[in-house]
Amino acid sequence: MKQTIKTIAVIGGGPCGCSLALQLKRKGYKVGVFYIEKRPEIIVGESLVPAIIPYLRKLGIEEEVKTYSTYKPGASVWVDADEESTAAFTCADGTLPHYAYNVPRVKFDKTIFDLAVKEGVSFFKQAAALEYNAETDEIKLNQATINAIEDFFQGQPDLIVDASGRSRTISRLINIPAKEGNRKDIAIFAHLSGAENISPFNIHLHRFSKGWFWRIPLPDRISTGIVINPELLKSYGQTKEEQYDNLLKTDETLLRFNSNAKRETGVQLYSNYQLISSRLYGKNWMLVGDAGGFLDPIFSSGLFLAIKGSFEAVNTIENYSNRSLKKFQKNQMNELKLWQQLVDTWYSGRLFTLIKAGQDRLDTSFGRFVEPYIKRHLTRIFTGEAVYRAISRAFLAFVLGPMIGMMKMARLHKRNVKDYEIK
Numbered sequence: 247m248k249q250t251i252k253t254i255a256v257i258g259g260g261p262c263g264c265s266l267a268l269q270l271k272r273k274g275y276k277v278g279v280f281y282i283e284k285r286p287e288i289i290v291g292e293s294l295v296p297a298i299i300p301y302l303r304k305l306g307i308e309e310e311v312k313t314y315s316t317y318k319p320g321a322s323v324w325v326d327a328d329e330e331s332t333a334a335f336t337c338a339d340g341t342l343p344h345y346a347y348n349v350p351r352v353k354f355d356k357t358i359f360d361l362a363v364k365e366g367v368s369f370f371k372q373a374a375a376l377e378y379n380a381e382t383d384e385i386k387l388n389q390a391t392i393n394a395i396e397d398f399f400q401g402q403p404d405l406i407v408d409a410s411g412r413s414r415t416i417s418r419l420i421n422i423p424a425k426e427g428n429r430k431d432i433a434i435f436a437h438l439s440g441a442e443n444i445s446p447f448n449i450h451l452h453r454f455s456k457g458w459f460w461r462i463p464l465p466d467r468i469s470t471g472i473v474i475n476p477e478l479l480k481s482y483g484q485t486k487e488e489q490y491d492n493l494l495k496t497d498e499t500l501l502r503f504n505s506n507a508k509r510e511t512g513v514q515l516y517s518n519y520q521l522i523s524s525r526l527y528g529k530n531w532m533l534v535g536d537a538g539g540f541l542d543p544i545f546s547s548g549l550f551l552a553i554k555g556s557f558e559a560v561n562t563i564e565n566y567s568n569r570s571l572k573k574f575q576k577n578q579m580n581e582l583k584l585w586q587q588l589v590d591t592w593y594s595g596r597l598f599t600l601i602k603a604g605q606d607r608l609d610t611s612f613g614r615f616v617e618p619y620i621k622r623h624l625t626r627i628f629t630g631e632a633v634y635r636a637i638s639r640a641f642l643a644f645v646l647g648p649m650i651g652m653m654k655m656a657r658l659h660k661r662n663v664k665d666y667e668i669k
């Protein structure tokens with residue numbers, strides 16, 4: 247049954263919620279966003295992938311984002327302490343722009359928020375209190391919330407969209423079962439000055455003995471985050487600040503890039519790494535962005551997926567029916583599953599094994615023949631394109647799967663995937 251939606255309440259004024267509200271407003275819907283003004287001093291999600299650029303252009307924010315961000319022409323993977331393997335986005339040879347940005351997140355979020363305000367989206371500086379009717383699967387704003395927003399929707403909104411990120415407001419309210427990933431890592435991060443310069447401004451992803459860490463060059467600082475087993479982290483101190491500072495001071499690989507570094511911010515911790523709700527919609531509600539599901543951040547896919555998801559939610563709302571909601575859920579789940587498969591190649595050690603095995607064979611005719619293809623499709627993981635091209639998916643499934651084993655059997659390399667696993 248098709249239904250016409252006219253009024254929408256959005257929960258959460260982050261990038262996904264603001265992008266959604268902005269688009270809906272442009273299309274003439276009555277939309278109000280519940281948001282929490284207080285945000286942490288620094289927020290993860292600072293490295294964008296080229297796949298997000300077309301969406302920034304559609305929203306009309308790329309020019310402003312450019313003014314306070316670093317221009318990101320590629321990604322660098324460090325297999326070991328001294329071995330950097332760089333993929334310039336030009337190598338992807340795809341349809342996407344050959345660049346992205348590293349963004350101070352607080353400014354990035356403010357850009358979308360301010361534009362939404364400018365274009366007339368209504369914002370309510372409070373959390374919405376919700377009530378659930380399990381029999382009808384409907385969610386309502388409670389009377390106190392309706393009063394607080396001066397009956398903005400003239401009764402209940404036709405639709406409530408949860409874009410509250412990891413708070414997962416609706417999933418928690420109605421206990422939607424979620425699928426969690428196998429890993430229980432924790433990310434601990436801060437901004438540093440005086441750390442070793444990164445030029446050009448690629449994101450740097452380092453595999454090291456305790457897990458992995460990122461270095462993201464922002465205009466005046468380097469964002470450095472360490473992804474590590476929580477038990478191991480505890481051995482570095484009582485507080486998160488002690489843990490972060492001690493890790494930086496004592497680990498040989500971290501120290502190498504940070505011997506003169508000074509921490510300029512507080513330290514933020516993120517646990518809870520992969521989580522996908524088993525339902526993304528109900529009778530009068532939808533889940534979008536991280537509120538519906540999030541993945542391990544290794545390939546910087548989060549903001550792209552959240553904003554892309556907001557565009558797909560708008561299409562669904564325009565053609566609102568059980569069928570379009572089902573399709574929305576199916577597409578979102580499928581996308582997360584495909585990204586997850588790529589993420590797994592990082593932790594299993596397959597990606598590193600392929601990079602090393604490729605280096606072993608570079609001086610052979612086989613190596614020279616296959617290298618451009620490997621480079622192109624591996625780079626597409628970092629541009630965000632690999633998931634959306636059948637050819638890349640098939641090629642990567644082969645080279646990151648059976649080909650590594652076949653090369654080993656044919657004695658073309660000596661690498662063991664297990665040796666590169668991230669514990």
Ligand SMILES: Cc1cc2nc3c(=O)[nH]c(=O)nc-3n(C[C@H](O)[C@H](O)[C@H](O)COP(=O)(O)OP(=O)(O)OC[C@H]3O[C@@H](n4cnc5c(N)ncnc54)[C@H](O)[C@@H]3O)c2cc1C
Binds near residue numbers: 260294409411412
């Ligand atoms: C360690 C780590 C590193 C990451 N690195 C990257 C990266 O490099 N690149 C990248 O693209 N992504 C990265 N991500 C993922 C990225 O941060 C998220 O995918 C992205 O922020 C999702 O956007 P969102 O709008 O869905 O949610 P959020 O950005 O979380 O926004 C949700 C908003 O809702 C608000 N809110 C919550 N509850 C309520 C409520 N009840 N009422 C009203 N408002 C509420 C919150 O305050 C917040 O403003 C990383 C994630 C982690 C954990």
